[in-house]
Amino acid sequence: MVKLANIALAIAAAIAGTEAAFTRACNAPYDVCGWILTNGVYGYDQATLQAAATAAGQSPTTSQLYNGLYGCRDNGTIIWKQLCTSGCQPPVTFNSFCH
Numbered sequence: 001m002v003k004l005a006n007i008a009l010a011i012a013a014a015i016a017g018t019e020a021a022f023t024r025a026c027n028a029p030y031d032v033c034g035w036i037l038t039n040g041v042y043g044y045d046q047a048t049l050q051a052a053a054t055a056a057g058q059s060p061t062t063s064q065l066y067n068g069l070y071g072c073r074d075n076g077t078i079i080w081k082q083l084c085t086s087g088c089q090p091p092v093t094f095n096s097f098c099h
Contacts (some may be wrong), residue, residue, distance in 0.1 A: 026072035031081060031095040033088035035066040048078070056080035069098060 037044040070078040084098035
């Protein structure tokens with residue numbers, strides 16, 4: 001039983017390591033550009049973008065943070081999805097997208 005609890009804790013830690021907490025809601029299931037998340041509509045800071053990217057194993061520059069595509073989750077977190085090397089575009093319908 002103790003072994004199962006340790007495994008559950010390890011899984012929870014791994015899952016928590018892939019997400020970064022938001023202070024304002026970014027609603028699921030949308031994908032949003034980093035520069036949109038920080039432009040005042042959502043009010044997120046660069047440190048939040050960096051935390052999400054770092055949790056996903058990335059070490060992006062500031063420019064890459066803003067051109068990153070982030071996935072919004074129901075629980076108020078974001079996850080790093082990908083770097084848009086040619087720029088991240090605002091949503092035409094619901095989701096932002098890479099050039």
